[in-house]
Amino acid sequence: MAMTMTGEVVLPADRSIVWAALNDPEVLKRCIPGCEELQKISETEFQARAKVAVGPVKATFNGRVQLSDIDPPNGYTIAGEGQGGVAGFAKGGAKVRLEEVEAGTRMTYDVEATVGGKLAQLGGRLINGTAKKYADTFFANFARLVAPTEAGASPENA
Amino acid sequence: MTATGIGAPVRRKEDQRFVTGTGRYVDDLNRPGQAYAYFLRSPHAHAAIRRIDKAAALASPGVLAVLTGEDLAADKIGNLICGWMIHSKDGTPMKAGPHPALAQGKVRYVGDHVAVVIAETLLQAKDAAEAIVVDYEVLPAVVDPAEAQKSQAQVHEVAPDNTVFRWHLGDKAAVDQAFARAKHITKLSLTNNRLVPNAMEPRAAIGEYDPGTDSFTLYTTSQNPHVARLVLSAFIGIAPEHKLRVIAPDVGGGFGSKIFIYAEETVCLWAARKIGRPVKWNAERTEAFLADAHGRDHVTEAEMAVDEDGRILGIRVSTIANLGAYLSTFASSVPTYLYAPLLSGPYDIPAIYCEVDGVYTNTAPVDAYRGAGRPEATFVVERLAEVTARQLGMDPAKFRKKNYIRNFPHQTPVIMTYDVGDYHASLEKALELADYKNFGKRKRESARRGKLRGIGFSSYIEACGIAPSQAVGSLGAGVGLWESAEVRVNPTGSIEVLTGSHSHGQGHETTFAQLVSDRLGVPIENITIVHGDTDKVQFGMGTYGSRSGAVGMSAIAKAIDKVIAKGKKVAAHVLEASEGDIEFKDGKFTVVGTDKSAAFGDIALQAYIAHKFSGQELEPGLKEGAFYDPTNFTFPAGVHICEVEIDPETGMTSIVNWTAVDDFGVVINPMIVEGQVHGGIAQGVGQALHERAVYDASGQLLTASYMDYQMPRAEDFPPFTVGMTVTPCPSNPLGVKGCGEAGAIAAPAAVINAITDALGHEDIAMPATPHAVWRAAQKSQMRMAAE
Numbered sequence: 001m002a003m004t005m006t007g008e009v010v011l012p013a014d015r016s017i018v019w020a021a022l023n024d025p026e027v028l029k030r031c032i033p034g035c036e037e038l039q040k041i042s043e044t045e046f047q048a049r050a051k052v053a054v055g056p057v058k059a060t061f062n063g064r065v066q067l068s069d070i071d072p073p074n075g076y077t078i079a080g081e082g083q084g085g086v087a088g089f090a091k092g093g094a095k096v097r098l099e100e101v102e103a104g105t106r107m108t109y110d111v112e113a114t115v116g117g118k119l120a121q122l123g124g125r126l127i128n129g130t131a132k133k134y135a136d137t138f139f140a141n142f143a144r145l146v147a148p149t150e151a152g153a154s155p156e157n158a
Numbered sequence: 159m160t161a162t163g164i165g166a167p168v169r170r171k172e173d174q175r176f177v178t179g180t181g182r183y184v185d186d187l188n189r190p191g192q193a194y195a196y197f198l199r200s201p202h203a204h205a206a207i208r209r210i211d212k213a214a215a216l217a218s219p220g221v222l223a224v225l226t227g228e229d230l231a232a233d234k235i236g237n238l239i240c241g242w243m244i245h246s247k248d249g250t251p252m253k254a255g256p257h258p259a260l261a262q263g264k265v266r267y268v269g270d271h272v273a274v275v276i277a278e279t280l281l282q283a284k285d286a287a288e289a290i291v292v293d294y295e296v297l298p299a300v301v302d303p304a305e306a307q308k309s310q311a312q313v314h315e316v317a318p319d320n321t322v323f324r325w326h327l328g329d330k331a332a333v334d335q336a337f338a339r340a341k342h343i344t345k346l347s348l349t350n351n352r353l354v355p356n357a358m359e360p361r362a363a364i365g366e367y368d369p370g371t372d373s374f375t376l377y378t379t380s381q382n383p384h385v386a387r388l389v390l391s392a393f394i395g396i397a398p399e400h401k402l403r404v405i406a407p408d409v410g411g412g413f414g415s416k417i418f419i420y421a422e423e424t425v426c427l428w429a430a431r432k433i434g435r436p437v438k439w440n441a442e443r444t445e446a447f448l449a450d451a452h453g454r455d456h457v458t459e460a461e462m463a464v465d466e467d468g469r470i471l472g473i474r475v476s477t478i479a480n481l482g483a484y485l486s487t488f489a490s491s492v493p494t495y496l497y498a499p500l501l502s503g504p505y506d507i508p509a510i511y512c513e514v515d516g517v518y519t520n521t522a523p524v525d526a527y528r529g530a531g532r533p534e535a536t537f538v539v540e541r542l543a544e545v546t547a548r549q550l551g552m553d554p555a556k557f558r559k560k561n562y563i564r565n566f567p568h569q570t571p572v573i574m575t576y577d578v579g580d581y582h583a584s585l586e587k588a589l590e591l592a593d594y595k596n597f598g599k600r601k602r603e604s605a606r607r608g609k610l611r612g613i614g615f616s617s618y619i620e621a622c623g624i625a626p627s628q629a630v631g632s633l634g635a636g637v638g639l640w641e642s643a644e645v646r647v648n649p650t651g652s653i654e655v656l657t658g659s660h661s662h663g664q665g666h667e668t669t670f671a672q673l674v675s676d677r678l679g680v681p682i683e684n685i686t687i688v689h690g691d692t693d694k695v696q697f698g699m700g701t702y703g704s705r706s707g708a709v710g711m712s713a714i715a716k717a718i719d720k721v722i723a724k725g726k727k728v729a730a731h732v733l734e735a736s737e738g739d740i741e742f743k744d745g746k747f748t749v750v751g752t753d754k755s756a757a758f759g760d761i762a763l764q765a766y767i768a769h770k771f772s773g774q775e776l777e778p779g780l781k782e783g784a785f786y787d788p789t790n791f792t793f794p795a796g797v798h799i800c801e802v803e804i805d806p807e808t809g810m811t812s813i814v815n816w817t818a819v820d821d822f823g824v825v826i827n828p829m830i831v832e833g834q835v836h837g838g839i840a841q842g843v844g845q846a847l848h849e850r851a852v853y854d855a856s857g858q859l860l861t862a863s864y865m866d867y868q869m870p871r872a873e874d875f876p877p878f879t880v881g882m883t884v885t886p887c888p889s890n891p892l893g894v895k896g897c898g899e900a901g902a903i904a905a906p907a908a909v910i911n912a913i914t915d916a917l918g919h920e921d922i923a924m925p926a927t928p929h930a931v932w933r934a935a936q937k938s939q940m941r942m943a944a945e
Contacts, residue, residue, distance in 0.1 A: 001858045059288075085288040088201035114856065117201025117268065121444055121862030 008108040019073035031141035059087030088117020163676035167829035184362035189436035196283035200265035203299035203520035203857020214289035220282030227262035240485035241636040255314025257484040259421035266483035269448030299520040299857035303480035306517035313518035322516035327498040333511035336472030340463035352455035359410025360441035365426035380406040382700020406690040409662035414526035418487035453527025455480035462542040472509035486525035496531030502570035503539035540907035588797040592817040614911025622896035623708030623792035640787035643713035647780040649766040651759025658698015659710030679745020704896025713786035720782035731771040792895040796820035800908035809932025823887040823895035838901020844870035846909035
């Protein structure tokens with residue numbers, strides 16, 4: 001089953017800082033809910049492992065994350081695909097755009113995700129709610145990490 | 159009629175154990191040393207399996223085996239089969255793709271069986287299944303039956319355009335002529351929504367192997383254990399028939415879904431020998447949604463031609479039937495010979511032509527579900543009849559009366575010979591019970607409260623008592639559809655009846671005992687009905703298609719006749735009279751014209767002690783068996799009238815009155831029959847208002863739990879008004895026709911006819927959910943505003 005989400009946040013940081021963070025595996029790892037491992041295997045590809053819980057289904061997803069349409073510092077497309085064993089599979093992507101605004105940087109995102117197997121069988125109400133929560137958590141984490149109040153400009157030190 | 163004889167509303171003997179938790183279902187059974195199976199299922203609708211890595215799973219705690227399709231192939235275990243051959247119009251046989259119990263190279267629907275893990279505990283098996291790594295190459299999927307033949311996705315190599323068969327029935331030229339001279343033609347596009355069977359007890363199995371005797375036992379939730387044994391033996395090749403025992407103990411509902419021979423039972427049995435331990439599997443509810451054979455799923459274009467007097471001249475139907483990813487055991491018969499031959503309904507229609515394309519899609523297999531083909535046919539005929547009457551401005555009851563068959567036997571243009579019936583009598587009684595003449599008054603009263611009231615008819619016919627073996631053989635069936643019975647009279651006069659029918663909710667332990675009690679004068683508590691065990695009952699074809707009364711009980715009646723005949727021989731010796739002078743009546747053997755008599759129990763004892771006759775004169779004992787093969791289908795028919803009230807503000811449809819008048823022939827137990835009618839109506843209303851199995855475009859099942867798949871509830875129904883008319887069936891010794899499916903066959907059309915009557919237009923599909931009805935009601939109001 002497929003779902004889509006869109007949203008935007010204004011981050012109180014320069015666009016260059018936000019862009020750097022978006023390309024930093026350590027930052028991404030700390031922002032992705034349940035992410036246990038995110039290893040850069042090439043300039044545009046990561047190997048990822050994340051624990052995901054949707055209602056009664058808990059699973060560890062193994063998969064790859066790929067960056068494309070890279071347009072520094074305006075944005076990129078991030079796409080991933082993971083196998084969760086008996087829980088099924090998930091794949092999805094987000095188009096992320098960065099725009100300079102008075103208060104810092106406006107990040108807009110356009111998410112498309114597909115789940116299959118047991119995850120899809122849980123029903124749309126549960127899946128959509130959980131997916132939205134995951135996206136909100138990711139962007140909230142990200143905003144916190146890039147905010148300048150958090151010990152200087154380097155998110156790694158936050 | 160005695161208190162427990164034919165026609166008596168005897169309370170069900172079996173209910174005591176069912177409602178007190180002392181029934182014995184498969185999951186209640188546990189075998190010494192049993193291990194547990196868990197199936198890893200495909201999360202993809204269509205994918206090639208590149209590799210399965212089971213190393214980590216095998217190393218998991220408690221794991222005894224991890225088996226895949228390769229292991230099945232290595233052991234030369236055969237594929238699951240479809241037992242009914244359908245030929246296309248051009249004479250070519252249907253395209254049956256291979257159906258292995260565990261996927262070989264490819265998965266074809268979400269829920270398809272990829273591997274089985276067998277472990278000491280179920281949780282260990284589930285944990286290990288997490289550790290199996292399957293490398294899939296995801297392929298394009300096709301889900302919509304209407305798109306299947308044009309799709310790029312190819313489910314089976316043998317069927318390049320995903321077409322299993324292009325079948326037809328009837329005289330196309332005669333129908334074309336009828337339409338050419340028609341005064342009016344009604345055209346409808348109809349969808350018969352896909353349903354999930356939802357028996358209360360999910361499927362379950364325990365496979366067991368005894369190395370000492372080299373024999374297998376399968377405990378399973380089956381409606382036909384002997385057919386399961388035959389298929390598992392002769393086709394799948396688990397073991398020779400005499401080395402395989404199949405036991406179907408108490409079974410909690412089937413509705414068709416437990417007729418079929420599935421992957422899981424097959425795998426449990428095969429794996430039991432491999433690991434040397436009994437293997438148990440019990441479906442979780444979501445597995446039932448995913449992998450039980452679904453029902454219905456037709457897309458149909460239908461037309462009815464009528465003359466200037468409102469007489470039906472012909473019907474033309476074109477249907478695409480979704481058969482899912484594999485052909486289930488009887489899948490091919492359901493949208494063909496169980497469908498098109500019913501398109502005459504109860505009407506005298508000179509010409510009928512029906513084309514059916516069966517198609518593969520990446521969805522669960524589709525097979526028989528309560529009514530099997532006949533609800534689909536009735537929906538077509540009764541929607542056409544109702545809409546035609548409306549378009550002609552005729553009262554729908556009058557339109558039906560004008561077209562009813564009056565003379566019997568009646569040969570339809572689509573195979574069937576209806577033996578007997580009185581459709582007018584059913585309709586008249588239904589009109590009276592439904593207070594049809596005051597409907598207008600009730601409609602106006604509803605309108606004053608802002609509600610839309612509608613009334614809908616469904617004048618159905620079904621073909622039950624399945625079936626004369628020779629006839630179904632000529633239509634492609636791989637088996638005969640007779641039934642067997644054995645009546646064992648004990649020396650003390652108590653009786654065991656062994657039947658090839660199988661009870662999984664129908665109440666056979668009561669109704670079959672009523673027949674025996676009625677015929678032999680034995681109290682009902684002295685009679686036990688034995689079924690569901692291939693080691694006890696010699697053979698049987700099981701229970702489906704409302705066949706247990708007309709075919710199963712007829713076999714018992716035949717065996718009882720033989721018991722009486724033998725009893726007369728014994729009585730002749732005991733009473734010292736000639737056999738010809740003995741009559742049997744009211745439980746006593748009497749010498750005609752005298753007061754010399756002996757009770758049935760006394761004769762039973764004499765038959766066994768054998769003191770009154772020599773071995774040269776008579777065989778001792780009192781046990782007789784019979785096989786009964788019917789000479790025709792039976793044709794239950796009736797009229798259901800549904801009255802609804804719709805709240806146009808919310809789209810809520812309330813069923814306010816339901817009248818059912820059915821002709822089931824002779825009724826054995828009116829209480830049980832009424833219960834069957836209630837249950838059938840509830841399932842039919844479920845289809846009309848609530849239920850729909852939904853796959854998304856990629857083949858994910860979105861309705862895989864009761865959160866998303868709505869079942870009907872008690873609060874959805876008013877008290878039903880149930881009436882009966884009786885024309886005894888001439889083709890079996892009991893005059894019975896069958897009642898198990900009638901409600902599910904009649905109800906969908908009655909509900910939709912009522913809703914469309916209330917709305918004033920025909921534009922609504924099943925299920926008519928509140929959202930759909932609300933939108934349709936908006937359309938009605940816009941039309942009214944425009945006028």
